[in-house]
Amino acid sequence: MAAPIIPPIVILFPIYPNVTQLDFTGPHQVLSRLPGAVPVVASMGGTPVAVEGFALSGLERLEAVERCDVLCVPGGFGCLDAMRDPGYMAQIRRLAAGARYVTSVCTGSLILGAAGLLEGKRAACHWAWRDELALFGAIPDAGRVVRDGNIMTGGGVTAGIDFALTLAAELTDTTVAQSIQLGLEYAPAPPFDAGRPETAPAEVLALAQARNAARQPDRAAIIAQVAADRHRARAATA
Numbered sequence: 001m002a003a004p005i006i007p008p009i010v011i012l013f014p015i016y017p018n019v020t021q022l023d024f025t026g027p028h029q030v031l032s033r034l035p036g037a038v039p040v041v042a043s044m045g046g047t048p049v050a051v052e053g054f055a056l057s058g059l060e061r062l063e064a065v066e067r068c069d070v071l072c073v074p075g076g077f078g079c080l081d082a083m084r085d086p087g088y089m090a091q092i093r094r095l096a097a098g099a100r101y102v103t104s105v106c107t108g109s110l111i112l113g114a115a116g117l118l119e120g121k122r123a124a125c126h127w128a129w130r131d132e133l134a135l136f137g138a139i140p141d142a143g144r145v146v147r148d149g150n151i152m153t154g155g156g157v158t159a160g161i162d163f164a165l166t167l168a169a170e171l172t173d174t175t176v177a178q179s180i181q182l183g184l185e186y187a188p189a190p191p192f193d194a195g196r197p198e199t200a201p202a203e204v205l206a207l208a209q210a211r212n213a214a215r216q217p218d219r220a221a222i223i224a225q226v227a228a229d230r231h232r233a234r235a236a237t238a
Contacts, residue, residue, distance in 0.1 A: 009034065009171060012068035012095060013041045015059070016088060018078025021051045022157050023105040027072055030164035033180045034171060040065060044088055062091045070167070071099040074160075075107030075126060077215060080222045083114040093117075103152045103167065105160035112151070113138050114226050116234075121148040126156035127197050128212050132220070135227035158195075161186060 011031050013024040024041070032039045042060035043049050049056045073092065082088050092115045096102045104112050109125045112118050113136030122139045124130070124146040133140045144159045145152065145166045152170075154163030165186070169177035194200040200208070212219075 007036060008038045009036050009070065010038045010040060010068045011070040011072060012065060012099075013039070013072050013074060014062050014088070014092065014095070015041060015043050015049050015051075015056065015074060016076075016078050016082040016085070017050050018076050018081070019049065019051055019074050020076035020106060020157055021056075023074030023076060023108065023160055024072065026158065026160040027074075027105060027154075027164035027167075029184065030161060030168060030180055031070075031072075033183065034168050035176065040068070044085070044091070062088070065091075065095065067098050068095055069099060070101045070103060070171075071095050073104040073108035073111050075105060075110070075157075079107045079111055080216065080219065083111055083226050084222070089115055099150075101150050101152055101167065101170075103154075103163070105154040105163060106156050109133060109138070109153045110136070110223065112153070114230060116230065118151065121151050122146050123148070123151065124153040124155040124159070128156075128209070129219075132223045135224060136230070 013028060015024060028039055028041070031037055040060055041056070042062040042065055044062050046059050046061035049059065071092070092111060096115065096117055102112065102117055106126045107129050109118065109123045110129060110132060113123070113133055116136075118133065119137035120139070122141040123133055124141050124143050125133055127142070130140045130142065144155045145163045152163065152167060154160045165177050165181055168180055194204050197205050
């Protein structure tokens with residue numbers, strides 16, 4: 001019996017400067033092994049993207065990507081600039097409109113929120129930024145992988161692998177997803193129980209919070225301004 005024909009599944013990662021590379025390379029590693037998958041990594045203008053000490057090149061032009069089945073928006077400290085880039089945000093809205101699944105990892109959900117795609121939806125985010133989702137009408141959810149309709153969001157950074165395996169099962173079946181997991185030998189056994197603020201020692205949590213505050217001291221104000229601008233724009237067109 002001939003093997004079933006699996007139509008191409010276009011999975012788009014729209015990246016930007018100062019993205020957190022594991023936010024999309026983790027899911028990319030999983031989803032690129034999916035039968036029929038066509039992973040596409042794109043940036044505005046197809047320009048190389050600086051990522052934590054190295055650069056990613058050979059990228060597609062985000063503006064030239066006609067459509068995708070899965071839109072997967074990664075997070076990172078550059079998400080604030082991405083949220084304030086009208087060109088980038090216009091492409092997110094355009095591509096989300098035709099996507100079968102609209103997804104994100106880490107603070108990528110803030111970009112989805114700023115694009116107006118999470119109103120009334122439950123969504124995950126990195127723990128340090130999760131509450132900011134409410135500014136965009138989303139319902140913050142502490143889950144590692146959160147599904148609400150065709151919206152699927154992963155929590156912080158490494159949750160992208162769990163998210164991708166969940167999506168792989170959705171796009172094919174659990175046997176295929178588990179075979180990918182086995183091929184990657186994904187069997188987490190962390191040396192410390194410090195991966196969530198609820199379990200991390202107090203001094204570790206304080207250190208992480210101080211680092212975040214020092215790196216982006218105006219984070220909350222910027223997100224609040226983006227949300228306010230969006231609300232004003234909606235009111236003006238109502």
